Amino acid sequence: MILSSIWAIATLVLAYLYFQQCRTQNVKFIDSLRLALVRHNTKDDWFGILFLVFLLIAPLVVGFSFYLKSDANVVVVLAFLIWIYQWIKAIWNSSVETE
Numbered sequence: 001m002i003l004s005s006i007w008a009i010a011t012l013v014l015a016y017l018y019f020q021q022c023r024t025q026n027v028k029f030i031d032s033l034r035l036a037l038v039r040h041n042t043k044d045d046w047f048g049i050l051f052l053v054f055l056l057i058a059p060l061v062v063g064f065s066f067y068l069k070s071d072a073n074v075v076v077v078l079a080f081l082i083w084i085y086q087w088i089k090a091i092w093n094s095s096v097e098t099e
Helices: 002-025 029-039 043-067 073-092
Strands: none
Touching (some): 002 029, 002 043, 029 073, 043 073
């Protein structure tokens, strides 16, 4: 339970830092995540990649903190796979031109 709280706080801090960077550059949030995955050469790009990793693994951390000792952990894994699929689809299909 404590780990999931720390994970959520870290994810929110990274999201805030990366969202502020996107606002200063006038770039859409999802497009900036795709650019961060493509070029990953600046510190801001690494904030985006780290935020994306924290965001993608968040359902596992939170779900397993509640359902690890029950049979509901199968539902957590299925929700995680759907979560990953939707985020990767959204990032992959964003309409940004890479440099």
